Amino acid sequence: MFLPAGSRDEMGASIDHRFHVMEVFRKVMTMRGYTLISTPVVEYASTFTNQYVDMKLQDMMKWFNPEGEIEVLRPDWTTSIARALSTQAKNPQKWGYIGSVFKQSIPGIESHQIGVEILHYPPLMGEGESLLMASSLLKELKMGDCLIELGHTEIFESLVRPLTLSQVDEKRLRQAMHDKKKDEVYQIALNGKNQQSAIELASLVDAFGSLDILSEYEERWKERTDLLEILAHLKKLARIVEASGSQEILIDLGRVKNLPYYSGTMFRGFLKETGADCFSGGRYDRLYEQFGERNSAVGLAFDVDVLAEHVEETNDFTHICVIASEDTFVYAEQLRTKYKDAIVDIQTEPLAHIQYDVMLEIVEKDGKIEVLER
Numbered sequence: 001m002f003l004p005a006g007s008r009d010e011m012g013a014s015i016d017h018r019f020h021v022m023e024v025f026r027k028v029m030t031m032r033g034y035t036l037i038s039t040p041v042v043e044y045a046s047t048f049t050n051q052y053v054d055m056k057l058q059d060m061m062k063w064f065n066p067e068g069e070i071e072v073l074r075p076d077w078t079t080s081i082a083r084a085l086s087t088q089a090k091n092p093q094k095w096g097y098i099g100s101v102f103k104q105s106i107p108g109i110e111s112h113q114i115g116v117e118i119l120h121y122p123p124l125m126g127e128g129e130s131l132l133m134a135s136s137l138l139k140e141l142k143m144g145d146c147l148i149e150l151g152h153t154e155i156f157e158s159l160v161r162p163l164t165l166s167q168v169d170e171k172r173l174r175q176a177m178h179d180k181k182k183d184e185v186y187q188i189a190l191n192g193k194n195q196q197s198a199i200e201l202a203s204l205v206d207a208f209g210s211l212d213i214l215s216e217y218e219e220r221w222k223e224r225t226d227l228l229e230i231l232a233h234l235k236k237l238a239r240i241v242e243a244s245g246s247q248e249i250l251i252d253l254g255r256v257k258n259l260p261y262y263s264g265t266m267f268r269g270f271l272k273e274t275g276a277d278c279f280s281g282g283r284y285d286r287l288y289e290q291f292g293e294r295n296s297a298v299g300l301a302f303d304v305d306v307l308a309e310h311v312e313e314t315n316d317f318t319h320i321c322v323i324a325s326e327d328t329f330v331y332a333e334q335l336r337t338k339y340k341d342a343i344v345d346i347q348t349e350p351l352a353h354i355q356y357d358v359m360l361e362i363v364e365k366d367g368k369i370e371v372l373e374r
């Protein structure tokens with residue numbers, strides 16, 4: 001009642017879990033040498049809708065400012081951070097962030113992210129670091145096994161390029177490929193008057209699974225040096241992650257980009273137990289072209305709400321109830337110094353819904369104060 005659809009109030013455990021995820025992330029990123037970055041929650045729409053970023057205005061929370069410019073609530077951290085860093089020197093940088101993104105398309109509009117952006121690193125090192133950082137966070141959070149899926153924008157893009165497709169057909173083709181609808185991919189691709197490409201695109205729909213898929217396609221694409229390079233790159237990245245992390249790797253050669261600014265390797269993380277999609281990211285060197293430069297840029301963001309839902313109970317402090325009155329309240333407060341690592345909850349009566357580990361009662365007898373264990 002009194003809230004727009006999808007908006008909700010929150011109390012207790014779900015907030016605890018979210019903060020726990022953020023705190024563990026902050027520790028992991030700090031220990032790996034990242035620096036925190038934050039950008040304002042209100043930005044100009046044009047930061048996100050320009051030709052380099054190409055996000056859709058209709059998906060954003062927006063309004064006109066007094067000067068008639070459109071302002072939005074931050075729909076994406078990666079783009080804001082690129083804007084903020086565009087004037088920085090080009091030394092290797094690792095940034096971490098914690099905060100909300102806002103999209104019309106998600107229930108409640110707000111979702112919570114934690115993420116990293118890695119700039120000016122050699123490609124395999126930046127990508128490897130993103131994934132190993134993700135892997136160590138999941139381990140610290142005791143999330144159980146995770147599947148890391150690798151894809152690459154240039155496989156689908158380079159097979160579509162020789163086709164003469166209308167914009168509408170190209171959009172439909174992208175969607176059909178994303179939905180893994182093989183017949184539809186083939187039929188739409190045929191409109192591009194290049195049967196060989198249509199066959200290749202249709203086969204891409206099934207090109208996902210374990211690392212063996214890479215060897216299979218090395219054979220299939222042995223004449224295509226551009227695609228072979230991509231396969232070799234993905235293989236090296238998979239080896240780095242496998243050797244240092246403990247996560248299982250999947251390959252999806254037919255993956256289409258979920259954000260327009262990706263150019264190169266893309267990744268996604270799934271929790272094995274429930275299949276929940278917990279992180280997503282990729283390389284976006286071309287995003288920096290709007291500032292007249294081309295940088296090595298890669299990163300990923302976690303959906304904090306998904307992680308918080310799966311996190312184990314985080315509160316393992318001893319829970320002490322101190323029963324006091326208005327007269328003994330000051331004494332009760334002093335007791336805290338004795339139980340520094342416990343939850344000390346001062347009440348007039350124990351609360352029925354809480355299971356206390358220890359119950360202490362402060363009583364005043366003949367002007368003297370005593371603490372009794374109940």
Ligand SMILES: N[C@@H](Cc1c[nH]c[nH+]1)C(=O)O
Nearest residue numbers: 078280281282299300301
């Ligand atoms: N901003 C992306 C994640 C990402 C971070 N860096 C690169 N990609 C997202 O919201 O899905």
